[in-house]
Amino acid sequence: MKILGQKFFNRPVVKVSEELLGKYLVRKIGNREVAYKITEVEAYDGEKDLASHSSKGRTPRTEVLYGEAGYFYVYLCYGMYWMLNIVTEKKDYPSAILIRGIDGFDGPGKLTRKLKIDRKLNGKSAEPASKLWVEDRGEKIDSKQVKKTPRIGVAYAGPIWSKKKYRFVLSKF
DNA sequence: ACGATGATGAAC
DNA sequence: TTCATCATCGTA
Numbered sequence: 001m002k003i004l005g006q007k008f009f010n011r012p013v014v015k016v017s018e019e020l021l022g023k024y025l026v027r028k029i030g031n032r033e034v035a036y037k038i039t040e041v042e043a044y045d046g047e048k049d050l051a052s053h054s055s056k057g058r059t060p061r062t063e064v065l066y067g068e069a070g071y072f073y074v075y076l077c078y079g080m081y082w083m084l085n086i087v088t089e090k091k092d093y094p095s096a097i098l099i100r101g102i103d104g105f106d107g108p109g110k111l112t113r114k115l116k117i118d119r120k121l122n123g124k125s126a127e128p129a130s131k132l133w134v135e136d137r138g139e140k141i142d143s144k145q146v147k148k149t150p151r152i153g154v155a156y157a158g159p160i161w162s163k164k165k166y167r168f169v170l171s172k173f
Numbered sequence: 174a175c176g177a178t179g180a181t182g183a184a185c
Numbered sequence: 186t187t188c189a190t191c192a193t194c195g196t197a
């Protein structure tokens with residue numbers, strides 16, 4: 001059982017996304033600690049990726065995306081759902097992984113509600129001090145269990161970027 | 174199929 | 186300052 005930090009996240013976002021499946025998202029609420037296996041993620045890769053918030057360039061909101069790897073990017077979507085992302089790659093390269101599903105709770109908005117994640121986590125680093133982090137619990141994932149599909153809800157990103165297979169789903173069986 | 178609901182960025 | 190847009194979900 002190993003806590004994943006910069007060394008893990010400061011690598012190509014698509015690769016890290018794929019490897020994140022089967023890792024555990026751990027959340028401390030009060031004195032209770034809960035851990036869920038990560039089952040679904042999406043990669044957002046740089047300013048050129050029209051589906052990424054960073055495609056609009058550096059703004060106050062996207063600043064975290066340009067920072068060091070291993071930090072959380074949390075933002076409000078559709079006025080009521082918090083989206084949890086983890087920043088990857090080197091400083092000044094805006095890329096992140098959206099956590100879309102954990103064991104038992106499929107859906108980015110559902111899991112943040114369950115884990116009580118909101119804007120207070122934005123810009124925090126993935127470590128126990130933040131009460132939210134990622135662990136490798138030694139589970140091996142067979143690449144046959146990983147499904148690659150286009151990302152969800154990004155039709156606006158144009159024909160190239162909306163079709164990239166940047167969504168990774170761990171099939172359960 | 175659609176409405177809830179609010180931050181964001183861009184236009185005016 | 187106003188407006189359209191949105192990495193969603195629950196109810197229908």
